[in-house]
Amino acid sequence: MFANVPHALSLRTRVLLVLTALLATLTPAAPAAAEAARASGSPHGAEVVAVTQVADRQVDLSVRSTALGGRTVKVRLLTPDGWNPDDRRRQHWPTLWLLHGCCGDYTSWTARTDVAETAALRDVLVVMPEAGWNGWYGDWWNHGEGGDPAWETFHTEELRHLLERDWGAGRDRVVAGLSMGGQGALLYAARHPGMFKATASYSGSAHPLLNDESVNRILGFFAGQDNDPLRVWGDPVAQRRIWKAHDPFHLAKRLRSIPVYLSCGDGTTGPLDAPGAVSALETDFNRQNHALAEELRRVGARHLTTNFYGPGTHVWAYWERELHASLPMLLGALKTDGARVK
Template sequence: MAKTMQLRKADSRRISSGRTRVLAAIAAGLVLPLAGGTVVAVASAAPAVHAAPAAAAPAPTQAPSGAVVSSVNWLSDRRVALWVDSPSMATPIQVQMLLARDWNKDPQAVFPSVWMLDGLRATDQESGWTAETDAESWFADKNVNVILPVGGQSSFYSDWADQDNGKNYQWETFLTKELPPILERDWRTNQTRAVAGLSMGGTAAMTLAARNPGFFKFAGSFSGILATTTLGMPQAIAYAMQDAGGFDATAMWGAPTSDAWAQHDPYVLAEKLKGTSLYVSSGSGLTGAYDQPSGIPGVSTNYAGMGLEILARLTSQTFATKLNKLGIPASINYRPSGTHSWPYWQFELKQAWPQMASALGVPADKPACTIAGGFADVHSGNNWLADCLTDSYAVTGGSAQDFRFGRIFSSNLGTFPVAGAIGGVYQGYKAADGILGLPTSGEIGVADGRGRFNSFQNGMIYWTPQTKAHAVRGAILGEWAAQGYEGGPLGYPAADEVQTPSKPGAVQGFEIGAMYYSEANGTHAVQGKIMDKYAGLGFENGALGFPKTSEISVKDGGRFNQFEGGNIYWSPATGAWAIENGPIFDAWKSVGYEGGRLGFVTSDQFPIDGGVQQNFQFGWITVKNGQAQIFP
């Protein structure tokens, strides 16, 4: 797992430009003046026992705005996904965070934040900044919390006039009213903020900063459209939005002539950016270091990206001219080449950082740190951890040191690395302060070649590409181990251990079933078709209650589990059926269970005139007036 678990593989997202003939036509009309040298570049791009507790906190909480954090998922020790139930949008919104360099070392500190906005084709799975760039590893040594809203395709991060395409976009309300109280109260984030984005996100960075004066200290636009109401721009934006998800621009801000368009135009709002540190950049649309040449001089194969970057350049120039007239300082960076694509935005983020850091009041450079003693020995054998981010510091029972791609923990139990998704789950259990205790092994590959695990004082965390990372501990770990760990009947853990909702106990899902714990009955596995039947009967809340045994083999390849209220039997010939404790079960028992004259159960119990009946392979049993009768 190691570094590959920490750096999630970028998906096959398309760039945030609309692949439209309209934009290509605009590009064709505008590229000649740029190629002819009428625009001068002022900067150039470089080449290129027993339920597990809730996650470590903060626990689900409610903000004064009414927004509720309904779920927390730790992806690594310093990358976490929050699902926030937004009152304004009436749906859960995912927000991922990259936590500050000193988050672990200084648990009392609060940090400034950098809000990174996505492009027109934002997905609901992951921000483009983590999917398409090295932002996660690059921000690792920066002492800021990075806020990554996920989703918002074609939204321009604004409050829309109408719902459209199944979306109720109210992004400005969410970002400026609903989310901040949660970040400030529960996620050690102060009110010193920067915002930056690419394309649509660059437009929104300037718009949000202008519409909410003082909310952001810094606003950065990388290839943003910064004059949205100039001639032809509403139509170009509308066409791109239709191409990127089928959205109707009139649902966003109404007709192009409406006041709402002007109220979201960075050019119109420019005066309200006074006092904000501003950074604006764009390429020229010409083939650059990260483009594939088309064979036509200056023209790459990224035709739509060429067109959109020309629009970004022209509107950025218009915007910059307005700032100059207003006497508002800004860092303006026109690159001599480059299209509308992620490698250039990754480059611009790094160029903007010193100015951003200055506005936030944090050092731009990582402080010096040293790797010594046992940490140095372990680090030398695990060079995928990369450079240190902190010196070593005390944790409960030992010490720890943070690296770009994980942590090393040292105690009298040994010195071991913990990283990636396993490190995220460990952080969710409060790391050394939590119930798992300190690590007792490094990350170990399982013999099947599929899974990996770390051992801890009070449990283990397993990971596979299919199941992700989950902790197993306590009595559930003991029984799973007795059944052969991942090589046993249940396979790998596929869910976290949770409290059973209505009765005292716990359950944990595995690939091929679940392990149940209750104080009265112990820990037992339910799996396969028997689990399917148990689920259909309401799990532990149904008539059967908790399991009292794991699966037991009987004749003809059959199997059964005993439960508090009865049994579920399965055989290849008959399938899975429940037989509850009571007169029918007692009668069946009296003739030898499945090995007797009736054979296996072939139905659940069902009502008949004056009583109930249950069928078997070779007969049936009825109960009337409390008396059981066997047929034939």
């Protein structure tokens, strides 16, 4: 079960893994055992309460988050060769954050792509965090009250510090994502200067304020699962400042100094689609990505790569392909040459 975890683990981690395995055989009404499985508290408001080895090099962390109102969510790690979070040398690894899209979750990248079999990723720690069915990688406005969910705070503060302290994550990071996660990758890189050395967006929501169609479409996503759409960023007119602060187009100047990769289809049937497939969403996102690319060029972006590949809809086959196409840029920004970052 724990085939890829080194033998020389600390007592803390061995106890944690054994208890987690035992928990899987117990009924949900086992609070004492669950409490015993907690790794350690975090001064930044998050703690790991369970660890599960789900496959070779794949470890799921159950993380209880203050930013999410005390809820526990999952984070999947795709670990590099030789990874050992309890190595007394405190080895830290360059990190790729992979963000999922709307209606997906933290398992999406490993379930829908070959990311776990990609040889180029055996020297980096890949972080795939939960971001909510339609969380949109932000701290929700909640009619001026803030609070749960605060996905941006969870990811960029709580989870980042937790991974760097206890799970072998280094401070050299890049970020990529699809659709909602593509917007998240651009937002995190722009809103947290210096946190990520490069960013890639595949069919991302790159300019939600482009026009009324784009605004209405994202409000429709915000309303998913019977949610009040104004909880997320507020009203697009009354809270225009908040909307612009979460629109990559309006943050283009903050992206001009790092490598940026943008890709998108045009929504018509492409080579990786079923016959007759079309996607109005991809067509809208295509216009948004073209607008962002033009703005990045206008503000003097130094390292912009675009692949607007024409025919193609909003499906995983393209996103897997684009991940591979963008990896040289992403890993180049991490300066990975097979050497491990310490």
